[in-house]
Amino acid sequence: MIGRRRLPEERPGVAPVGYKVAGLLLSVDGDRAAFAGVSIGRSRAYGVDAEAHCAYGRRHAPPAPRCDCGFYSLADRAEARALMCATEYRHAALLRVDVLGRYIRYERGFRSGRQRVTSVWVGACRCGNPAELLVDAGTGVVGRRGLVGSCTGCAVGRVGLSFGSYARLAGVPVAADASPYVPRGEDDLVPQLVAEVTLLQARLDRCQEQLGRLLGADPE
Structure with a gap:
């Protein structure tokens, strides 16, 4: 065997x-x-x-x-x-x-x-x-x-x-242990903040334009 x-x-x-x-x-x-x-x-x-x-x-x-x-x-x-x-x-x-x-x-x-x-x-x-x-x-x-x-x-x-x-x-x-989340550095945050400010400014301009039309005046 x-x-x-x-x-x-x-x-x-x-x-x-x-x-x-x-x-x-x-x-x-x-x-x-x-x-x-x-x-x-x-x-x-x-x-x-x-x-x-x-x-x-x-x-x-x-x-x-x-x-x-x-x-x-x-x-x-x-x-x-x-x-x-x-x-x-x-x-x-x-x-x-x-x-x-x-x-x-x-x-x-x-x-x-x-x-x-x-x-x-x-x-x-x-x-x-x-x-x-x-x-x-x-x-x-x-x-x-x-x-x-x-x-x-x-x-x-x-x-x-x-x-x-x-x-x-x-x-x-x-x-x-190393954190699984990688924090953003300043170089990453600046472009993001600029984009957000630009978007907010565009919305503000649009609101001012609509308000001027409602009041019958030209927007500044």
């Missing part, structure tokens, strides 16, 4: 790099940072160095070929960042992770048994401006509150946590 052929095993000298979206968490006493998944693992918090557990309670070690368990990450940062535009992921942050231990490679990235978070990028504020601090997201898991990025204007009156403070608790660098 011919045995089943096994796929070749990868033995990289350097851990593959993956990117993923995740929720940011802070312990109820405010002294520990953690992360949470955004799909089947959203109820389980994990740290910077984490080992996966089967979300369905099965006893096999993730990632099992016939199960969905394991840490998912994408190979392309741009693809992971694009997920942050989706409504259900607007509160999420972007993580860069080292893919460790056993992993299964698929067409978009990896499913691994272990991972190490190496960098965190916080998404834009709900108003579209770049985030400047973290505030309570109104979400969480038992013992941990969810955090979301906010600009200082939208954070007025709310308790905030700086990126530096969260970075010290987590042990990894934290920064704001």
